[in-house]
Amino acid sequence: MKVALVHDYLTQRGGAERVFELLCKHYPDADIFTSLYDPQHSIDFGDRQVYTTYLQRIPSAAKHFKLLAPFYYSAFRALDLSDYDLIISSSTTFAKGVKKRPDAKHVCFCHNVTRFLWDTKTYLREYSAYRRFYPLIESLFQQMRKADLAFSQEPSLYIANSSVVARRIQEIYKKPALVVNYPIDSAQFTFSDQKEDFYLASARLLSYKRIDVIVEAFNWLGWKLVITGDGPERENLQARALKNIQFLGHVSDVDRKHLLAKSRSVIVTALEDYGLVPIEANASGTPVIAYGMGGVLDTQVPGKTGVFFKSQTPESLHNALLDASEIPWDYRTIRHHALSHFSESVFFDSVDRVVKEVCLA
Numbered sequence: 290m291k292v293a294l295v296h297d298y299l300t301q302r303g304g305a306e307r308v309f310e311l312l313c314k315h316y317p318d319a320d321i322f323t324s325l326y327d328p329q330h331s332i333d334f335g336d337r338q339v340y341t342t343y344l345q346r347i348p349s350a351a352k353h354f355k356l357l358a359p360f361y362y363s364a365f366r367a368l369d370l371s372d373y374d375l376i377i378s379s380s381t382t383f384a385k386g387v388k389k390r391p392d393a394k395h396v397c398f399c400h401n402v403t404r405f406l407w408d409t410k411t412y413l414r415e416y417s418a419y420r421r422f423y424p425l426i427e428s429l430f431q432q433m434r435k436a437d438l439a440f441s442q443e444p445s446l447y448i449a450n451s452s453v454v455a456r457r458i459q460e461i462y463k464k465p466a467l468v469v470n471y472p473i474d475s476a477q478f479t480f481s482d483q484k485e486d487f488y489l490a491s492a493r494l495l496s497y498k499r500i501d502v503i504v505e506a507f508n509w510l511g512w513k514l515v516i517t518g519d520g521p522e523r524e525n526l527q528a529r530a531l532k533n534i535q536f537l538g539h540v541s542d543v544d545r546k547h548l549l550a551k552s553r554s555v556i557v558t559a560l561e562d563y564g565l566v567p568i569e570a571n572a573s574g575t576p577v578i579a580y581g582m583g584g585v586l587d588t589q590v591p592g593k594t595g596v597f598f599k600s601q602t603p604e605s606l607h608n609a610l611l612d613a614s615e616i617p618w619d620y621r622t623i624r625h626h627a628l629s630h631f632s633e634s635v636f637f638d639s640v641d642r643v644v645k646e647v648c649l650a
Contacts, residue, residue: 290648292319293373295384297361299323299331299339300351303493304565305400306331308450308471309379312398313337315637316377324364324383327351342368358405359429362386362436375648378444386440394647397444399466401562402457403437406430411497438462446647448640450563451584467643470587472636473565475628477542478572481550482620487513488610489552489575491545491566492559494520499558499580504530505603506610515552517545549573554613557585558601564588567595571627574620578609588631592616594623 294316296309310332313321321334324342328334330351342364344350344357361383368387370376376395378384381404385397404411409430438461447466449455455466488507492498500516504526507514514534516526527536540548549555555570556578563584567577571594579585581597589595596616598609629635 290374291372292316292375292377293322293370294319295322295365295368295370295376295378295380295387297323297380297382297384298325298351298354300325300327300354302331304471304563305379305381307474307565308398308400311472311474311633311636312377312379315633315640319377320373322368322370322387324361325351325354325357340368359433362433362440366440375644377644383440385444386436387443389443394446394650395444396446396448396644396647398448398450398471399454399458400450401454402441402461406434406437407457407461445650446643448643451587453583453586454562468587469636469639469643470631471563471565472631472633473568473572473627475572475632477546478569479546479550480572480574480620480624482574483551484553484575484620485551487515487552488554488556489515489517489548489570490556490558491517491549492557493518494522494526496522497559498522499601500526501529502558502601502603502606503556504534506606507531507534509603509607510610512610514556515548517548546573549575554578554595554610556606558606560601561585568627568631571595571623572631574624576613576616576618576623578606578613590626593619594626 294312322340324344326339326341344364365383365387370387371390374393376389378397380397381400389395441462447458447464448469449458449466450471452468455468458464458466490500490503494500508531511533517537517540519538549570550573552575554576557567558580560583567579567585568588570577577589577595579595579597580601591597596609596613598605
């Protein structure tokens, strides 16, 4: 069976790209397709060929990939995948729209519905420079939503990373979705039951991540907080933070692994569709203090692997931090839960079973 793996664009490295990298390792003989590829800022496949679209020929396209949104569907539709028996797409936006042979199968790992189209106002809050163009953007997006709905019917099967995303696929695309929680690369994380006296937030510094809530809560407490990651909110957050809060910016995988293993807890204040950071923390033996909505409801066990707080406010997080500090955490139990539920082997056992069922249907 000839397999094609397709991802929206490989111009950055986030949770979706980490999952796609695992899929590529699991299917070493599959051909890889994407719209744009920048190996310096995303996955480096070594000698493995990555096939791109005509957008790759545009100067600086990888750097300004968001501005090319109106052109992605035509680019993906132009890909010739007629030789492939199975297409596996990894998509939050456009890759689900690729063409297939009538007898071929297409399994889409959907990280979310196309967020900038279906939650436009929230999305633009993160990119304030575009807000003044909202009337023009909304007119364009109305047409793009029609295309998104049409091309969302292409996959033979959707696999959602969480129950939240599965509900969105059903509500917007009118397609059922299986829930298979995405894994972490467990080899990238190390266990420690010797915690140091600091807390960790690891995220891109975007407004929806609500790092401001964490900064305010730790300003009150005076406890040591380390923040990794970069983004447009960094300058504002640093201006508000007291001396107990340290911003490290982008850190290496080695340093991040150490921080995850040694921190007292990892703090997550965003409403995430799924979120790999809480599982990565647990795989390191570290409990999570998280806003109790979205993907963490699928991955965390209150009192065992973490603590939830009810609202995205400093007061709510402050109370959760105090509660968590009183819990006698069993760090080995935390790690065991992560590896037994969210390891690559558990994930691919489910994936192989689902793909086999789809191909035999």
